[in-house]
Amino acid sequence: MTPPSPVVVVTGANGLVGSAVCRALVERAARVRAVVRRPGSAPDGDGVTEHVGDFADEAFARTVVQGADAVVTTVHPMGSPREVQHRVGVEGTPVVARAARDAGVARLVHVSTAGVYDRSAGVGDLAEDGPLLPEGSGDYPDTKNATDAALAEVGGLTTVLVRPPAIVGAGETSVWNTLRPRAVHDGERRANPAKTWAWVHVDDLAAFLADVATGAVATADDPERGPAAGRTTPVVVAAEPATWRDYLGTVTDALGVAPEWTDEPVWTGQLRADRARAWGWTPRVGLTQALDELRRGLAAGS
Numbered sequence: 001m002t003p004p005s006p007v008v009v010v011t012g013a014n015g016l017v018g019s020a021v022c023r024a025l026v027e028r029a030a031r032v033r034a035v036v037r038r039p040g041s042a043p044d045g046d047g048v049t050e051h052v053g054d055f056a057d058e059a060f061a062r063t064v065v066q067g068a069d070a071v072v073t074t075v076h077p078m079g080s081p082r083e084v085q086h087r088v089g090v091e092g093t094p095v096v097a098r099a100a101r102d103a104g105v106a107r108l109v110h111v112s113t114a115g116v117y118d119r120s121a122g123v124g125d126l127a128e129d130g131p132l133l134p135e136g137s138g139d140y141p142d143t144k145n146a147t148d149a150a151l152a153e154v155g156g157l158t159t160v161l162v163r164p165p166a167i168v169g170a171g172e173t174s175v176w177n178t179l180r181p182r183a184v185h186d187g188e189r190r191a192n193p194a195k196t197w198a199w200v201h202v203d204d205l206a207a208f209l210a211d212v213a214t215g216a217v218a219t220a221d222d223p224e225r226g227p228a229a230g231r232t233t234p235v236v237v238a239a240e241p242a243t244w245r246d247y248l249g250t251v252t253d254a255l256g257v258a259p260e261w262t263d264e265p266v267w268t269g270q271l272r273a274d275r276a277r278a279w280g281w282t283p284r285v286g287l288t289q290a291l292d293e294l295r296r297g298l299a300a301g302s
Contacts, residue, residue, distance in 0.1 A: 005029050005030055005031050005047070006028075006030045006031070006069040006070065006213075006214045006215065007030070007031045007032075007033065007067060007068045007069050007070075008025050008030045008031070008032055008033070008068065008069060008070045008071070008072060008210075008213050008214065009032075009033045009035060009051075009064055009065055009068045009070070009071040009072070009096075009100075010022055010025070010032055010033070010034055010035060010071075010072045010074065011035045011055045011071070011072070011073045011074055011075050011096065012035070012036075012073070012074040012075035013032070013034030013035055013036050013042050013043060013048075013050075013074075014034075014036045014038070014041040014042060014043070015074055015075070015173060016167065016169060016171045016173050016174050016202055017074045017111055017167060017202060017205065017206065017209075018034075018072075018074040018075075019043045020169070020202045020203055020205070020206035021072055021074065021206045021209050021210060021213075022034055022042075022043045022045065022048055023043065023045070023206065024203075024206040024207050024209070024210035025047075025210045025213065025214065026045050026046065026047045026048060027210075028210055028211075028214050028216075029047075030047065030210070030213075030214055031047050031049070032045075032047055032048045032049065033049055033051050033064055033068065034048050034049065034050050034051065035051050035052075035053065035055055035064060036050060036051070036052055037052065037053075037054065038052070039052050051064050054092075055073075055075070055092065055093075055095065055096040056087075056088070056091065056092030056093075056095045056096070057095070058095055058099065061095050061096040061098075061099035062099045062102070062103070064096075065096065065099050065100045065103045065105055066103050067103070068100070068103070068105050069105065069106050069107075069213075069214075069215070070105060070106055070107040070108070070109060070213040070214065070215075071096060071097075071100045071105055071107070071108050071109070071213075072109045072110075072111075072209055072210075072213050073093050073096065073097075073108065073109070073110045073111065074111045075088060075089075075092075075093070076088065076089045076111075076113075076143070076144065076147070077089075078140055078175070079140075081139075082139040082142075082143065085139055085140065085143040086143050086146070089143050089144065089146070089147035090143055090146045090147050090150055091150075093110065093147055093150070093151065094147075094150045094151060094153070094154055097110075097151055097154045097157060097159070098154055100157060101154055101155075101156050101157040105157070106158060106215070107157075107158045107159075107160065107212065107213060107215070107227070108151070108154075108157055108158070108159045108160070109159075109160045109162060109209055109212050109213045110147075110148075110151055110159065110160065110161050110162065111162055111164070111205075111209070112144060112147070112148050112161040112162060112163045112234070113140075113141075113144050113163055113164065113165075114126075114163045114164060114165040114198060114236060114238065114271055115133075115140060115141050115144060115165075116132050116133060116141055116144050116145045116148065116163065117130045117131065117132060117133065117163075117271075118130070118131045118132065118133050119196070119267040119269070120267060121264075121265035121266050121267055121268075122265070122267075123267055123269055124269045125269045125270045125271075125272050126236070126269060126270075126271055126272065127236060127271075127272040127274065127275070128163075128223075128234045128235060128236055128275055132145055133145065148161050148232075148234075151232065152232040155230075156230055157230070158219060158227055158228070158229050158230055158231070159227075159231070159232040159233070160212050160227045160232075160233050160234075160235060161232060161233070161234040161235070162205075162208065162209060162212070162235055162237055163234055163235065163236045163237065164200045164205050164236075164237045164238065165198030165199055165200060165238050165271055166197065166198060166199040166200070166247075167199075167200060167201075167202050167205060168199050168200070168201055168202065168290050168293075168294065169201055169202030169203065169293070170293060170297050171202075174202075176199070176247070176294075177293070177294050177297055177298075178297070180251070181251045181254075181255065181294075181298055184248070184251050184252060184255060184257070185255050185257065189248065189252060189257065189258070189259050189260045190259075190260040190261075190262055191244040191248050191259070191260075191261065191262065192244065192261065192262045192263060192264055192266040193243060193244055193245035193248075193249070193259075193261050194243055194244075194245070194266060194268055195243060195244045195266035195267060195268065196241070196242075196243060196244075196266075196267050196268050196269060196270065197242045197243055197244045197246060197247045198238050198242070198270070198271045199238070199239055199242055199247070199287075199290065200237055200238050200239045200283065201239065201283065201284075201285035201289075201290050203284070203285060204237075204239065204281075204283040204284055204285055205237055207281070207284075208237050208276060208279075208281045211279075211280065211281070212227065212279075216280070217279045217280060223235075223275065224274075224275055224278050225278060225279070226279060235275050235276050235279070236271050236272060236273050236275065236276060237273055237276045237281065238270075238271035238272075238273045239273075239283045239285065239286070239287070239290075240283075240286060240287050241270055242287050246287065246291065247291075250291045250294055250295055251294070251298065253295075254294070254295045254298035254299055255298060
C-alpha cells in the first residue's frame with residue numbers, strides 16, 4: 001500500500017527560499033500548505049494550497065498546522081529595523097512552533113543562518129558547535145540567535161535549525177544575485193579577495209529542507225546521523241569553498257566596474273557541512289555553475 005503524501009506547511013512560501021522549498025516538496029509528492037501574506041502570491045503547482053495569514057497569529061497558526069506532518073519556517077525580515085526582525089523572528093516564529101507541537105506535528109525545520117557564528121579573522125573552520133556571536137554583534141545576528149534560542153525552548157518538538165551561509169540563486173529578491181550586485185554597482189566594491197565567501201545554492205538548500213521535512217532523514221540518538229527526536233538540532237549547509245575574489249570578481253566583471261581589493265585581516269576558514277552530508281545531503285550546484293548563473297542574470301539585467 002502506498003503511504004499517504006506528507007503534508008508540509010511552508011511559511012514565506014513566496015520568497016526565494018520558500019518558493020524553492022515548495023517546488024522541492026512537490027517533487028517529493030508532498031502536499032504543501034503555502035503560507036503567504038498577500039493573496040495570489042503563493043507558488044503555482046499541483047499539491048500546493050495557498051493559505052493567507054500571519055503565522056504569528058495564534059488562531060491562524062493553530063488552523064494551518066492542524067493535521068500537518070511538518071512545518072518549514074523561512075521568514076526573517078533581514079534589513080528591516082531591529083524591532084521588526086525581533087517581532088517576526090523572536091516573537092512570531094515560536095508561535096507557529098508551539099502550535100505545531102500542540103498539534104502533534106512531527107518536525108519543525110527552521111531556516112536559521114550561518115551568520116550566527118563568529119567568523120572573525122583567525123577563527124578556523126566552523127561546524128555546528130562553533131562559537132556564536134555575542135549579543136551586540138548586529139541586528140541580524142542578534143535576532144537570528146535569539147530566534148534559535150526561543151525555538152529551542154519549545155519543548156517536545158523535533159526542531160532542526162538549518163544554518164546556510166550566503167544563499168545564491170536567481171530571483172528579484174535574491175540578496176546575492178540581485179540586491180548585493182546593485183550595491184556593488186552603486187559603489188560598494190571593497191573586500192579582501194582572500195576572505196572566505198561561504199555559500200549554497202537555493203535549490204540545494206531547498207532539497208535538504210524538503211528531505212528533512214518529509215522524513216527522508218530519520219531521527220537518531222546521535223546528531224551526526226540525524227535530528228534528535230523531541231529536541232533541537234543545528235545543521236550547517238554549505239557548498240564548496242570560495243572566496244570574495246570569486247564572488248565580487250564575478251559581479252564587478254559582469255557590471256564592467258573595478259573591485260577595490262583590500263588587505264585587512266579576514267576570516268579564511270571554511271564552514272564544515274559534514275553533518276548535513278552524513279544525513280545524506282549532496283549539493284548538486286558547483287561554484288562554476290553558480291557563478292555562471294549569477295553572471296548571466298547580471299548580463300540580462302544590464
